[in-house]
Amino acid sequence: MAEPAFSVPAKKMAMWLFIIADSATFAGCLVAYGFIRNATPNWPRPFHSITNVAAMTVILLTSSLTMLIGVRSAQMADKAKAFRWVMITAVLGVLFAVLHIREWMGMIGEGATLFHNPWGTPLFGSLFFSVTGLHLLHVTGGVIALIAVGVRYQGGRYNADDLEITGLYWHFVDLVWMFVVPLVYLLNLAH
Amino acid sequence: MATEAHKSSGMGKDLIVYFCMLALAGIQFFIAYQNISATQMFERMLIVAIVEGGLALLFFMHLSENRGLRWFVIIFTVAVIFGMQYGWTDSFRLSNGVPWAH
Numbered sequence: 303m304a305e306p307a308f309s310v311p312a313k314k315m316a317m318w319l320f321i322i323a324d325s326a327t328f329a330g331c332l333v334a335y336g337f338i339r340n341a342t343p344n345w346p347r348p349f350h351s352i353t354n355v356a357a358m359t360v361i362l363l364t365s366s367l368t369m370l371i372g373v374r375s376a377q378m379a380d381k382a383k384a385f386r387w388v389m390i391t392a393v394l395g396v397l398f399a400v401l402h403i404r405e406w407m408g409m410i411g412e413g414a415t416l417f418h419n420p421w422g423t424p425l426f427g428s429l430f431f432s433v434t435g436l437h438l439l440h441v442t443g444g445v446i447a448l449i450a451v452g453v454r455y456q457g458g459r460y461n462a463d464d465l466e467i468t469g470l471y472w473h474f475v476d477l478v479w480m481f482v483v484p485l486v487y488l489l490n491l492a493h
Numbered sequence: 494m495a496t497e498a499h500k501s502s503g504m505g506k507d508l509i510v511y512f513c514m515l516a517l518a519g520i521q522f523f524i525a526y527q528n529i530s531a532t533q534m535f536e537r538m539l540i541v542a543i544v545e546g547g548l549a550l551l552f553f554m555h556l557s558e559n560r561g562l563r564w565f566v567i568i569f570t571v572a573v574i575f576g577m578q579y580g581w582t583d584s585f586r587l588s589n590g591v592p593w594a595h
Contacts, residue, residue, distance in 0.1 A: 308561040341587035484538035488525035
């Protein structure tokens with residue numbers, strides 16, 4: 303039997319390859335956003351408050367920590383504790399998504415859509431909803447994966463390695479948010 | 494017993510990394526309220542984001558424990574992301590060099 307690449311099990315390696323490919327997708331979106339923002343004079347700065355986005359950041363960072371606790375518990379064969387922490391992570395993911403949708407509803411309420419906004423270039427709405435929507439899609443997928451893998455782990459069909467691999471994806475979602483927040487929100491604060 | 498000790502020290506490290514990342518996120522929010530140009534703000538925030546992302550990769554995603562995989566991920570990802578930067582000069586041309594720019 304050949305030694306797996308980098309001594310990493312195949313499933314984990316597959317997740318790493320997915321993460322690398324997905325980071326290229328997000329980088330493409332953020333670079334395109336940066337390109338257009340830089341090339342557009344008087345780019346809109348519609349964000350007046352950072353409270354919502356700060357709360358979202360704290361929630362997502364905390365969910366990474368709870369996921370770590372869940373994985374460590376699974377590695378210690380503490381099944382109940384691992385399941386509990388993975389579900390807490392999923393709940394935090396749901397909370398993040400709710401705040402995200404609230405943010406969107408606020409923007410839509412102010413007149414922003416994909417192709418129109420009251421602040422200037424219509425490209426702002428397209429880019430804002432595309433970049434944050436892609437991230438929200440990843441969070442939603444992650445929550446579904448956390449629940450599915452957590453339940454199967456609890457049922458004995460999956461093991462600690464499967465939880466760790468799902469955790470890798472969840473940390474990646476957190477990592478992407480660290481770049482989305484400054485580029486999409488903080489650089490567009492109304493001063 | 495040894496595993497318990499390893500687990501608790503691991504959790505201690507995770508907590509330290511978590512608080513460092515929270516602090517770095519706080520620094521990004523602080524930079525957002527500084528009276529500096531958008532370019533300076535972008536550079537500073539990007540540096541903080543890269544450090545924050547590095548911490549997540551190394552400690553939360555455990556890349557610090559596998560040297561071979563670490564280099565594979567870094568080289569592959571950085572090469573792809575750097576490859577995407579070729580259009581910036583054109584972006585500046587659009588904002589400064591074309592007749593309708595000003």
